[in-house]
Amino acid sequence: MDALYHKISQDPRHHKVRLLQRKPITVREFSRWRLGVKKLLDNDEYQDLIALLNMLGQAETVTEQQLNWFKLVVK
Incomplete structure (x- = not known):
């Protein structure tokens, strides 16, 4: 991890x-927690993403953004 952290x-x-x-x-x-790529073909498939982006955009602080994100991810 040290080498990757240094590179970043x-x-x-x-x-x-x-x-x-x-x-x-x-x-x-x-x-x-899994990382991956998903092709967004159908409008219905990414409604949750749109809702998440809207919620994150309304957060007043970066900390609030991160907490909101983790609440959804850890569900």
């Missing part, structure tokens, strides 16, 4: 990169 922090596309926490991990904290 040196990338000019990223600004003000900060390490928030460093600790040993014994168990995944977000075990259901």
